Amino acid sequence: MAEIVENAETQAFVKDITRMSVDFDRWYTDVVRKAELADYTPVRGCMVIRPYGYALWEHIQRAFDDMIKATGHENWYFPLLIPEDLLVKEAEHVEGFTPEVAWVTEAGSHGRLDQRLAIRPTSETIIGTLIRRYIQSHRDLPQLTNQWCNVLRWEMRTRLFLRTAEFLWQEGHTFHATAEEARREVDLILDLYRRLAEEWLAMPVLPGLKSRAETFAGAVYTKSIEAMMLDGLALQAGTSHYFGQNFSRAYDIAFTNRENQREHCYSTSWGISTRLIGGLIMTHGDDTGLVLPPRVAPVQVVVVPIFRDGPARERVRAAIEGWRPEVEAAGVRLKVDWSEDRPGEKYNRWELKGVPLRIEVGPRDLEAGQVTIVDRLTRERRSLPMAGLGPRLRAELEDFQARLFRRALEFRDRHTYELATLAEVVDHFRRGTGFVWAPWCEDPACEIRVKEETGGVTIRNYDPDQPATGGCLVCGRPARRRVVLARSY
RNA sequence: CGGGGAGUAGCGCAGCCCGGUAGCGCACUUGGCUGGGGGCCAAGGGGUCCCGGGUUCAAAUCCCGGCUCCCCGACCA
Incomplete structure (x- = not known):
């Protein structure tokens, strides 16, 4: 087990979470559940993603969706169910997936189906089958498709986010006129994955080529980004595959080239999933819970008002409402916690949920025309003037993001x-x-x-x-x- | 999918051996005092005892089957 941040202070704070040093796996599960990211359900391997966890996913989704749109990709939606005869056309691919495919064999009053339908474990086969209609000429290429959806793989051992039977992901599928162009696509996406991981999730990764043994079923080669978790284990955080003409031959996806000859397309596929959330947790978390990178944190700054009585509460409220518009205008995702809990409970709760910065506003702050700011990483208290809080918080968040990445990078280096x-x-x-x-x-x-x-x-x-x-x-x-x-x- | 453990109030657990009124701590509700790191007092509410069968006058408790979770070994984003 890798070294863990631990001291008397953190021990006193946490009653809800198993410490990393005691049991890393339990720590992980505790964090996921206590931070209200996700929970178990009656169905093995299927989890409920709660609003705080889903918001995290939405931020990741948005970041990556913007990247692929900017590089010419378009979102589609392809069906959940795949007829059996269609699934089995690419021999290697089928062999790789059949052990974990779930089938629909009957439907309501219809009874048994003539042909069973696979619940997609991935969509190469259905997309290939459907996209061939839209490809006739080299002028129809490249086709740069993507879909955000759920897939189902009947896994033996499951863990929240890291390996669930059903998971949410993005699967890109592209079709090109030349091998060269398809290979460049694989590299382009791998680099977008690297940027998503490093710049948004503050998670350093190693981009590289997979060995033959670890290559995706049906692919010519697979590239991946690999991250190091706090227990020193590697997490495959994203994959990008080059298929050559393997799928195009099996599904007859062809075009007429400039020489008026029919040729099979060169295709790729690539995906990232809700597993990234698991990676995020195990890259930055500590004994008091989650630590979230500001760029994807659902709440970037939480405000805890401090007051004794009605009038004090009103003064604090007025002060917060005074600078709140400026802070929000600066693009800061702010939450003011007006719940009736005591301040100490709020501190602990939002630390558990990984909010990067906390602002405390109480009578003492009002007198001084300032707010108290506390950092999730250092837990140091500092004062900031209320004036100019918007740009100041932006800067603090950017600094936090950078420190988080640096910290993760240093951890990885120390364990390499x-x-x-x-x-x-x-x-x-x-x-x-x-x-x-x-x-x-x-x-x-x-x-x-x-x-x-x-x-x-x-x-x-x-x-x-x-x-x-x-x-x-x-x-x-x-x-x-x-x-x-x-x-x- | 094999080996081991667990499932009782929202959470953590006791009760199960040896069948007979379902309990404890925290959380929750109401009121009061409080409020800058999980507060105090008082009064309350809350249960298909995982599900389905069986044994029995009677099952949380005994027997059989299943589901889910956790830990350990073979496949996987």
């Missing part, structure tokens, strides 16, 4: 190692976690060997442009790749 041999790797993962860079010859047998000897450590990904030096950690033959190894979610 460079090792040369299998023996060292086995020894390392016997005692700890984290990322380990190591040289690899690219032989799948060596990859399997690593997984077996370490009990589950896998190659997360690698930079295909980066040269490797030395000998393979397993067989000693000249290395072709410098790969990152980790246990993963």
Whole structure:
């Protein structure tokens, strides 16, 4: 287990959450439930996403949706149900997914269906089938489609956000006239994912290529972004796949090129899901609960009014209403907590919910013409003048976002190692976690060997442009790749 | 999907062995005192004891089946 931020102060504050150092998995579940992000339901693997969690998703969604719109992509909606004969056309793809596909076999008074219908585990097959109608000429390309939807995969072990049977995601599916252009699309999206993770979620990631063993079913290659969680495990936070003509051949998605010849399209697909929320929690959280990056926090600044009696309450209210419009005009998502709870309870509740900044406004502040501001990371109290609060809070939030990213990056760096041999790797993962860079010859047998000897450590990904030096950690033959190894979610 | 544990008020749990009026803490409601880090006093409300069968005069308790959650091992965004 990685080191955990813990001191007497934090211990005194938290009664509701299992401490990270005691049980990381329970800590995670406690945070998800106590922060009111999500909860269990009567159906295994299906969760209810509560308003605070859904608001988080909406901010992530908005950020990424804007990015893909700006790069020419369009949103569609494709059906939930996929006829069996259609699903099974791409052999490798089917083989990869059938173990976790759920089927609709009968319907109401209709009784048994002639052909069972799959509930989409992903939509390559249905989208391919439908999109071919709209592609005739190279002039119809590229088709840059995306949809925001739910999918269902019958998972064995489930965890809130990280691996649920039903989850929300975005799946992009694009069709191109040339391999070159499709490959560029895969890289473009991977970079948008990197930016979403780093700039919005303050979550540092390693973009790279997946090994053959970890490649998506039916893909020529898969690229991913990999993040490090606070327990040192890797989280695959987004994937972007290049299919070449695999799907286009299976589903006959073709166009007439400039030479008047019929040619199959080159396609890609890519996705991020509500899993990102799990990643967010495990990247920034602490023993007192969530810590949210301002750019996606549903509430960026919470205001706790302090007063003793009616008149004092009124003065505090007037002061807050005085600067509130300016703050909101500055684009700050502000919440004033007028609930009847005591201030201490409010502090704890909003810290648990990860709100970046808290403002306290009481009689002492009014006299001084200031507010008290407390930071979720440092818990330091400072005073800010009421005048000019809008721009000032904007700046504070930007600073908070930057500090959060820096903190996560430093954590990752502290838990990243460079090792040369299998023996060292086995020894390392016997005692700890984290990322380990190591040289690899690219032989799948060596990859399997690593997984077996370490009990589950896998190659997360690698930079295909980066040269490797030395000998393979397993067989000693000249290395072709410098790969990152980790246990993963 | 195999091995282990759990499900009783919103939450955390006791009661179950040894069948007989369903309990405790927190939360909740009302009133008062309070209010800058989870406050105090008083009075209240709240239960398909996970679901379905069985045994019994009688089941939270015993038996059988199922569902969900947690932990440990094989597949996965």
